[in-house]
Amino acid sequence: MIMPRGQQLLLPVNPLFIVVTLLIALAINMLPLGPVVWLPDFLMVLLAFWGLNQPQRVGMGLGFALGLLMDVDRGSLLGQHALAYTLLMFVVGASSRRMSWFSSWIQALHLLPLFLVVHGIQVLMRMIAGGIFPGPLFLLAPLIEAALWPLISGLLLAPQRRAPDSDENRPL
16 A cells, blocks of 8 residues: 555554543543533544544444443433444544545544534434433534544644654665
């Protein structure tokens, strides 16, 4: 497989790094911040990131399990986050080979409609279960998540980047 011009060869990711980042995102999501509907879902963003960059390690099963944990923490309808995260992981996993060729800004544009659909599913399930409509401010969360994508992508790929090699005989 030929790498795109200007793209750097990445080192293998440490599985412990994946686990730690997902646990940190889960802890951030579980902070008791009250009913802030525009707050981005950091666990969703990290699941999408690892599902895009490591689809063989982070998949729908992990998304479902973490979604159930979020459902229990939020006291929401059991399966609401699980369904949303599973759908997210399915779509990201199915398009990971194609999306990995794009820059992080283009990836953010591709993920924005997916983030909107996932948040819409959560709101729809909440309303079917008898909840109230959170208002149009819930549409800010997917926009913030897409805007954060290049920053999060750069931070999480930084440990995998190789240092520039000064040896001219070994290009890799």
